[in-house]
Amino acid sequence: MNWKELTKGIWAENPIFVIMLGCCPALAVSTSMANAIGMGIAATFVLIGSNLIISLIRAGVPDKIRIPVYIVVIATFVTMVDKFMAAFTPALSEKLGIFIPLIVVNCIILGRAEAFANKNTPLDSILDAIGMGLGFTIALSLIATFREVLGEGKFFGIPVPLVRNDPCLLMIMAPGGFFVFGLLMAWKRHMAAGGAK
Amino acid sequence: MNDMIQTGKYLFFISAVAGLLLAFTEMVTGPRIAENNRLVLEKARREVLPGAERFDSLEVAATDDAGQPATLSISLGFDPQGRFLGTVQTVSPKGYGGAIDMVLGLKADGAISGVKIQSMRETPGLGTKLNDPEGFLGRFLALVQGGKPARFHVKKDGGDVDAITAATISSRAFCKGIRDGMKRFQDNQAAIQARAQSGPAPTGAPGSPTTGTAPQPAPAPTPTPTPAPSPSPAPGPEPMPIPTPAPAPTPVPPAPDAVPVPLPAPAVPQGGTQ
Numbered sequence: 001m002n003w004k005e006l007t008k009g010i011w012a013e014n015p016i017f018v019i020m021l022g023c024c025p026a027l028a029v030s031t032s033m034a035n036a037i038g039m040g041i042a043a044t045f046v047l048i049g050s051n052l053i054i055s056l057i058r059a060g061v062p063d064k065i066r067i068p069v070y071i072v073v074i075a076t077f078v079t080m081v082d083k084f085m086a087a088f089t090p091a092l093s094e095k096l097g098i099f100i101p102l103i104v105v106n107c108i109i110l111g112r113a114e115a116f117a118n119k120n121t122p123l124d125s126i127l128d129a130i131g132m133g134l135g136f137t138i139a140l141s142l143i144a145t146f147r148e149v150l151g152e153g154k155f156f157g158i159p160v161p162l163v164r165n166d167p168c169l170l171m172i173m174a175p176g177g178f179f180v181f182g183l184l185m186a187w188k189r190h191m192a193a194g195g196a197k
Numbered sequence: 198m199n200d201m202i203q204t205g206k207y208l209f210f211i212s213a214v215a216g217l218l219l220a221f222t223e224m225v226t227g228p229r230i231a232e233n234n235r236l237v238l239e240k241a242r243r244e245v246l247p248g249a250e251r252f253d254s255l256e257v258a259a260t261d262d263a264g265q266p267a268t269l270s271i272s273l274g275f276d277p278q279g280r281f282l283g284t285v286q287t288v289s290p291k292g293y294g295g296a297i298d299m300v301l302g303l304k305a306d307g308a309i310s311g312v313k314i315q316s317m318r319e320t321p322g323l324g325t326k327l328n329d330p331e332g333f334l335g336r337f338l339a340l341v342q343g344g345k346p347a348r349f350h351v352k353k354d355g356g357d358v359d360a361i362t363a364a365t366i367s368s369r370a371f372c373k374g375i376r377d378g379m380k381r382f383q384d385n386q387a388a389i390q391a392r393a394q395s396g397p398a399p400t401g402a403p404g405s406p407t408t409g410t411a412p413q414p415a416p417a418p419t420p421t422p423t424p425a426p427s428p429s430p431a432p433g434p435e436p437m438p439i440p441t442p443a444p445a446p447t448p449v450p451p452a453p454d455a456v457p458v459p460l461p462a463p464a465v466p467q468g469g470t471q
Contacts, residue, residue: 028320028322029322030322031322031323032322035322060207061207062203062204062207064200064204065204065207065208068208069207069208069211072211072212072215073211073215075215076215076218076219079219079222080218080219080222083222083223083226083230084222084225084226086226086230086233087225087226087229087230087233088226088229090233090237101318169362169363172322172323172362172363173362173363
């Protein structure tokens with residue numbers, strides 16, 4: 001087992017801050033912690049499934065048409081997950097169902113299919129998917145922490161002292177998302193480059 | 198050329214497998230999803246029209262957004278004694294991310310008794326706050342229960358509803374849904390009254406809508422401000438004449454608060470017809 005495939009997605013190759021894929025949902029859904037975690041779980045789940053399937057069929061796919069094939073695989077998988085969740089776990093579906101259509105615009109999934117799963121074994125691909133999913137969830141949660149606390153005066157829906165009465169609404173709107181995103185990315189690169197300077 | 202046929206074959210094969218899998222998924226989950234949705238709708242109906250136990254659906258003609266004629270269903274809610282409490286209907290205004298399916302309960306006098314969002318595809322964290330019981334939805338219900346006649350437009354459009362910050366489109370759609378539902382109620386007052394007079398229709402009831410009495414003014418004026426000079430009875434304890442399989446009670450309204458007649462209320466599971 002190659003544990004590096006699992007851990008690299010969390011820091012060294014974090015999908016949001018380093019690879020910079022999936023920025024659309026990262027900005028749209030990072031307005032509260034509950035949403036960030038819900039989106040993270042849903043995306044991780046789909047990522048694991050699509051990485052596994054693509055890794056399994058990688059030998060047979062003609063190189064020229066691999067992208068359309070991946071898209072068919074991912075779209076089929078997302079739709080099946082959506083339907084089965086709605087049918088058998090309606091409560092979970094109600095919580096996460098709203099994120100499913102947003103996964104369609106999540107480039108991390110196609111990105112990992114193309115960059116990793118079509119070159120590696122199924123086991124490594126699953127580890128990669130879990131790591132990338134975790135990295136995505138952590139990145140979303142980090143952004144959401146700042147945006148929810150500063151923009152809503154709450155954390156996980158619980159009012160936070162000091163900011164609760166006078167939140168900065170800008171932070172939950174799109175510009176606030178860009179601010180937090182940019183500052184966090186700068187911090188990440190600063191740390192990765194060796195810290196103090 | 199040969200290469201093209203090869204790749205074409207592969208793509209065809211993958212798509213066929215995907216299509217088969219999706220068809221299978223739909224076959225397995227379709228009925229269950231429909232059943233889940235029905236249960237959720239049933240629950241929502243009871244929530245938005247408190248006290249109602251039995252529902253009776255009324256088909257009315259209407260036009261959809263494209264101006265095409267369509268049939269819409271309004272559910273009439275009755276309490277266990279068969280008194281008409283109000284209507285429940287589904288409205289689907291177009292929001293930022295697609296239709297917002299709302300269940301709207303209106304009391305017999307047309308006032309809002311409750312509203313619930315069934316499904317929406319608004320932006321999570323912004324538009325989805327429509328459903329926040331402590332935020333938008335709570336403020337909306339407080340406004341409705343305040344008793345003052347309110348204009349169901351967002352404040353920016355000259356109404357009384359506080360829009361959600363950064364989600365004005367969703368808030369506007371919500372208000373439009375409320376207005377659509379109220380308008381549909383007013384447009385179909387006569388039909389609703391006729392059906393309400395005839396009471397809930399247990400299977401094989403004598404009081405079918407064809408034999409129902411014509412709409413007539415309620416015996417007492419309604420205590421709440423009605424939006425229109427409607428012949429609607431108050432939502433309170435005015436009993437309606439109830440045709441049931443039991444020996445027909447006299448349609449004379451007894452004193453308020455008195456349960457009209459201890460009817461052997463037919464236990465209709467899940468409230469009437471769908």
